[in-house]
Amino acid sequence: MTISDTTEGREAVALLERSRGAVQPELRSALDTLPGAVRRVALYHFGWEHADGSPAAAGAGKAIRPALVLASCRALGGDPARALRAAAAVELAHNFSLLHDDVIDEDATRRHRPTAWTVFGTADAIVAGDAMLALALRLLAEDGDPRSVAASARLAACVIELCAGQQADCAFEELSPEEVTLDDCLGMATAKTGALLGASCALGALYADAGEEEVRAMDAFGREAGLAFQLIDDLMGIWGDPARTGKSVGADLCARKKSLPVVAALASGTAAAEELASLYRGPMGASAAARAADAVERAGGRDWAQLQAADRMSRALGELSRAVPDLDAAGDLLSLAEFVTRRGC
């Protein structure tokens, strides 16, 4: 059974569709203000144009973050219509980071299409990402809403955190698995995944005129849910059903990824940790990957990640209930959080 078969899954899918419908005109008209060649890269990246500039409908991803902005605003009694620009700004900031990450990681595919840098070159992809980041903050500054100042400060601070996360991710690639601590690894996942989910929820709360404490709790809700997602995603990268993950069995192990269950296993001080470390030092074919998966499990990495994911999700719900005590009002956010942990963000 996939998530879209469950009631929550169907609700989240419908919610995301509605929110995309509301935010897309704002996003599209913002992108249309970009100067020619920069706009072309951006519209390609968002799936609205083919490489040759002709119209496309390739789909710009799930757009979880703008949905979180609008749902958070509504949950806290605000009018989501006032938060549409903030929602578009968050989506621009997310996509700026994707554009640059693809350049940095030399990833060739994004949303089933060639990445922008492979089509337009590295220079144009870097510059288009820069322009999208500036556009995100211009959008907020031109919002004409007094709440946009606090929103800008939060979004800019979050982008700095995203940058630190990306930097840490690259630095980890150069280290041997034993040199990466679990704290570093959790910190990197928080910065790369949690921070912008948290900022999305916080911005929604700001546009609902929520108090400082509620804004903080909404930020924490998004962060914890993001970390829960990352833990589950890492588990799926090792033990996930290939039919569901779209990856081959043990793909993350074959790539010798320093994912959270692996780093937890390596830090366990067990004999299985030694075995795993030695497997990570050698070439990793399918049979070595199967032994590595077994070693991660015996070293406690799988259990740890499952418990951590459950713990993070429960912390997320605790924070959410602090900001939105009425469970009915929090329903959309719960659906989105569940969707994120099961289907990614």
Add this chain to the structure above:
Amino acid sequence: MTISDTTEGREAVALLERSRGAVQPELRSALDTLPGAVRRVALYHFGWEHADGSPAAAGAGKAIRPALVLASCRALGGDPARALRAAAAVELAHNFSLLHDDVIDEDATRRHRPTAWTVFGTADAIVAGDAMLALALRLLAEDGDPRSVAASARLAACVIELCAGQQADCAFEELSPEEVTLDDCLGMATAKTGALLGASCALGALYADAGEEEVRAMDAFGREAGLAFQLIDDLMGIWGDPARTGKSVGADLCARKKSLPVVAALASGTAAAEELASLYRGPMGASAAARAADAVERAGGRDWAQLQAADRMSRALGELSRAVPDLDAAGDLLSLAEFVTRRGC
């Protein structure tokens, strides 16, 4: 005689030194809030640290832009002390673009030191540039000044223009000289050089509570002065005294740069234009460069650029006098504008 020997030159040098002294603590404390590894790249780029993280005093450039912010604020009757954050934000935005331009252009040296990407790698330089841009806009948003919203919108819009200018610059590299029009070339120079000088002056005016018309005129003053600088810089790249420019004779021609006098010459429809186009198609040694310089001159490129530079400078002064009718109050800005056109920015 160099500019620093003239009264205006000495005044500008002293003014820049005072403004650096005022802005640096703001800039440094902002950079110190960046997360570890990102901060290190930024402090290296600004000349405050060596590659190994030990303290340095390499000098962070002339810092023309923050000086323009403060001088514009003062000229329009504002308190420059209130514009220090805006001045630091402008300098951060400028340095973000330098960091990324160095990556994109693969330049190995900046301010007599190895560029950040050659020291820390491309990924870290891109990410540090991103963080510096976000920091610039965070600084304004956290300013606590109601004028910061308009300042943010202007700075963000200007960064988008910078991006378009950088994109155009890269695109021109791929074209043959005949394919680049003079309008394209002027547009690129305005975006790459004029826009941020204009925004610096406009931000200073905003923090002096200047009216819309004055802010617009200050923006135009900075833009026109920036274009005058670019024209003179391009002339120096062909006919400049190597002892003064620090470049070899005809350096820009040897690099087959599509500078403004060259593009103007090519667009002249003269026999000399034909000759220049043919020289630009072949290999360019010192003797070919000398013939190319001669062809640019005979095709009218040198005269055109000199007249344009004078015209732009006179337009700059016209705009300045609209915003600051009292010539005494405009004195610092005049010194800075003259300094920029003679010594670069």
